[in-house]
Amino acid sequence: MLELFIANKNYSSWSLRPWILMRELEIPFIERLVPFGDKMEPNPFRNFSPSGKVPCLIDGEATAVWDSLAITEYLAERTPQVWPADASIRAWARSAVGEMHSGFQALRDRCTMNCGLRVRIDSYSPALEKDLARLDELWNQSLARFGEPLSCWAVIHRCGRIFRACCIPCTDL
């Protein structure tokens, strides 16, 4: 049985990515939730994750997958519904996911994940505005092209001036 190590769901958007994906696609797994602690040394995440970060997927004795995108690809090898069936839509989805995985630095720095808080931002730096404009573009493009936001990640959804984390499963178009 696959084991998915994650941290607190309120704080760890990286953890939620494979967690949501696996739940949505009904891929069986054992959830191992290891809460964030104080900056403990040695880092307790190192007990299961080579990078000392979550999420980390463990498949038996031999396989550890310690990055959310690598986990997605590992699951896609055995679960075709992870990515859209159509090659062109799949390319779009992979690009959007890659962009989300490696970009949006200003948004990440300014709007860290905490589902227990409603955050009102009083000053928007040009870098943050740029990230938000690109996020809107990505979201609207997906709505226009596919009729729904298409992403297998939790994405930060801009809702007026309030930010919410919301998640949209990837659909098999």
Ligand SMILES: N[C@@H](CCC(=O)N[C@@H](CS)C(=O)NCC(=O)O)C(=O)O
């Ligand atoms: N690129 C990694 C990022 C993982 C990551 O930064 N995880 C954070 C939690 S959300 C973490 O484990 N932080 C603990 C630390 O840095 O010590 C992924 O996609 O899995």
